[in-house]
Amino acid sequence: MSSPVKYVYAFGAALTEGEAAMKNLLGGKGANLAEMCRLGITVPPGFTISTEACTEFTDKGQAHVFELIRDEVAQGVARVEGEMGKRFGDPADPLLLSVRSGARASMPGMMDTILNLGLNDEAVVGLARKANNERFAWDSYRRFIQMYGDVVMGLKPVSKEEHDPFEVIIDMVKEKRGVKLDTDLGTDDLKELVQRFKSLIRARIGRDFPTDPWEQLWGAVFAVFESWNNDRAKVYRELNDIPQSWGTAVNVQAMVFGNLGDSSATGVAFSRDAGTGEDLFNGEFLINAQGEDVVAGVRTPQQISRLGSQRWAQLALVNEEERRSQFPSLEELMPDIYQQLLKAETLLENHFRDMQDMEFTIQEGKLWMLQTRNGKRTGAAMVRIAVEMLKQGMIDEKTALLRVAPERLNELLHPVFDTHAVKAAKVIARGLPASPGAATGQIVFFADEAEEWVKQGKVVILVRLETSPEDLRGMSVAQGILTARGGMTSHAAVVARGMGKCCISGAGAVHVDYKARTMTIGDTVYQEGDWLSLDGSTGEVFEGRIPTVEAGLSGDFGALMALTDKYKRLHVRANADTPDDAKVARNFGATGIGLCRTEHMFFAGDRILAVREMILANDEAGRRKALAKLLPMQRGDFEGMFREMNGLPVTIRLLDPPLHEFIPHDEAGQRTMANEMGVPLGKIKMRVEELHEFNPMMGHRGCRLGISYPEITEMQARAVIEAALNMKARGFEVKAEIMVPLVGTVREFDAQAKVIRQTAAAVFAERGEQLEYLLGTMIETPRAAVIADSIARQAEFFSFGTNDLTQMTLGFSRDDAGKFLPDYLRKGIYEHDPFRSIDQKGVGALVEMAVRKGQQARPGIETGVCGEHGGDPASVEFFHGAGLDYVSCSPFRVPIARLAAAQAAIRGGAPAPRAPRGGGAPTPLN
Ligand code: ADP
Ligand code: MG
Ligand code: MG
Secondary structure: OOOOOOOEEEEOOOOOOOOHHHHHHHHHHHHHHHHHHHOOOOOOOEEEEOHHHHHHHHHHOHHHHHHHHHHHHHHHHHHHHHHHOOEOOOOOOEOOEEEEEEEOOOOOOOOOOEEEEOOOOOHHHHHHHHHOOHHHHHHHHHHHHHHHHHHOOOOOOOOOOOOOHHHHHHHHHHHHHOOOOHHHOOHHHHHHHHHHHHHHHHHHHOOOOOOOHHHHHHHHHHHHHHHHOOHHHHHHHHHOOOOHHHOEEEEEEEOOOOOOOOOOEEEEEEOOOOOOOOOOOEEEEEEOOOOOHHHHOOOOOEEOOHHHHHHHHHHOOOOHHHHHHHOOOHHHHOHHHHHHHHHHHHHHHHHHOOOEEEEEEEEOOEEEEEEEEEOOOOHHHHHHHHHHHHHOOOOOHHHHHHOOOHHHHHHHHOOEEOHHHHHHOOEEEEOEEEEOOEEEEEEEOOHHHHHHHHHOOOOEEEEEOOOOHHHHHHHHHOOEEEEOOOOOOOHHHHHHHHHOOEEEEOOOOEEEEOOOOEEEEOOEEEEOOOEEEEEOOOOEEEEOOOOEEOOOOOHHHHHHHHHHHHHOOOEEEEEOOOHHHHHHHHHOOOOOEEEEEHHHHHHOOOHHHHHHHHHHOOOHHHHHHHHHHHHHHHHHHHHHHHHHOOOOEEEEEOOOOOHHHHOOOOHHHHHHHHHHHOOOHHHHHHHHHHHOOOOHHHOOOOHHHHHHOHHHHHHHHHHHHHHHHHHHHOOOOOEEEEEEOOOOOHHHHHHHHHHHHHHHHHHHHHHOOOOOEEEEEEEOOHHHHHOHHHHHHHOOEEEEOHHHHHHHHHOOOOOOHHHOHHHHHHOOOOOOOOOOOOOOOOHHHHHHHHHHHHHHHOOOOEEEEOOHHHHOHHHHHHHHHHOOOEEEEOHHHHHHHHHHHHHHHHHHOOOOOOOOOOOOOOOOOO
């Protein structure tokens, strides 16, 4: 009779077969129910049907599983009957059960629970008589029919617009009675609901509500298994990387009743504050209620602790008298129960050594615990709880570091909305959460006008169809950026993340009319100057002005960050183009600049004029004349970078983008340019025509520019070396690294290296002094990775430009991938967006190979990453394993990368640390 595999595990006061460590088999809920029983906490008895049974169900179907587990389930029910002293299906005094799903990883709201199972027209009478409470019995019955009708029989709204059909009936009956709350409905009303619910089911489903308790039980168990494979659950698992093969467990448990009158209640509790992390026991409960009533928002729940209750009253504008009479805390109302709950809470938190989120029910003055799990929490709470538990000696340093999800630090790094104000605000559109933070300001549609408005002291939100490099300055002064088009790696998104500026991209519902200077969403037209607010962490666009509060490196945050340095091996640098960015990066703990994009400086002030003059020049002499104007400006920028990063390396990349990016493409812009520069419009048009490329990303850019126009390289090298000497003379410690972009062959690098070394030598000769600098290259074409050993013989460092390397290895244009990548992700062809998280098997393998070859050719060669991936936790972990020296990311991601690097070292075991600067030989002075 007994099957070789055990599928059912008991829990309760008499016998408990599972434990917390058995989450894979019993699901999170089942494993922890068992663990609570082992700890001596009062839990209604029950049993867990394992996830393996779910897998059998998915593979071989219902009939097969029924045979497999029938006997074990029957035994389980018998044991519960024994412990509760009631029989399942006994009409005179029925044992009622709950059937609860519970997967390995918590899947909030994915699969529903059924309460009060076992009731029918006779049992409800028995229950009423036994409890001496008719209203309670009928309330339980109508809830059961409602839940079972929905979850098992599938009676759900048929369209998005339709309301829940059961709730419609409840509202109708309430209206008829002239009452507002469920609790105001009398026994007769509840009887009426039961009748109406049953008729509704018969009419819509074409079947009667099942009266046999065993039929009800099996229906519920299989519905839970079934729900593992519903679309909603599948989508959730895809989004959260949960394998389909895991399956869900089913918990069958004796019911306890919070709806038995005024000495009964149901509630939720947290051992610490999930919002702030404060070490304060808190939670909510409802008298005479069941299940999810507390979170459903039908009645105002009461607070568990007196302190919490007083704080709540202040926010809800309830005076102390009213609070004590109408919304007393559990601590005041049922002091004994409160003490028991407090004891359980402390026991559980100490046992699991993490913040607990608990569910409980009070039945006529007796406390029953129904669930405990490690609680979800905000980024701020993660940090505070980890640091405080470390101080309290509950966890060690490594555990504290692993407790914080790096990505969630975002929430601490950007301004946030005032929590109360945002609740009242109206969401008018949604887009991609491209760059986190909260922003509020007046709508402006043009970058130059953004600058003007800000000069006048206004705060603005830049709204564009999309952005381009010309918009940089406008973007940098705006509070936030909203674009109608573009994905997570659109220009707007990448630049905004770099700036640490709030950005929502691809908000399709937003229609921008540049001419009319309006933004239309649905039927509402917003004018230039109207107030708008953006939440870059959620992608929500709000109407009007919502106040924000600044975030910063608070005490606990600082402590956690300091701890990362103790464990991480990777250095974390920042991609920063201006001294201001560099300062921010340094404050966040960057130990160098891994990428300074010189072209971003070309847009500041009136330098764009000199840049354009160079582009329009007919010959080298003309270009040199224009470059001479740029030289002092670039030198000044570099001096600023070296000043901010005193003592730390600064990697400066030579000009990279195609030249057409510096010239306006619209006629009006070209006309202005013609006027400003005193050249005929025709000449500009012709040059634009000449610069046109079919595929600019693979066009005339990177070191190809320096090959065609060595005088550009020469000017930039001179600016770096002169700046370095100037700052050294002023007492700063300068570590300059000059980086040649987009190299594919050794000869390309050699040609550029020759210009740079000769220029440096010339400057040294002019000044009569010298200085060490590193000369290296980006590895961002697949060919460069393949011949990395040959390149390493010439280049003193490698910096992997993983954006371009990804683009070229995959053959995906970063600007066009948005069209098909979503399909690829949905269909599982790619698991992650390879522009966000490194494609480890392809692009990552090239990185590993190039590092290995580079090390062979030049032992100790410095290697780093400066693409977007440098700030992605999973990628950081990969780069740690690949043996890179550093990752470089946008300043606002530096803390995230530091934490990810520490976690990678803790999880992977840290290889021996290497010197921060690598062991590259000093540049020969030829
Ligand atoms: P979820 O996974 O959505 O949290 P649960 O299985 O925890 O669903 O059930 C939801 C609620 O139903 C619980 O919080 C609890 O209030 C109630 N509940 C579940 N089982 C029982 C039970 N045996 N007795 C009383 N209430 C129960
Ligand atoms: Mg629950
Ligand atoms: Mg590149």
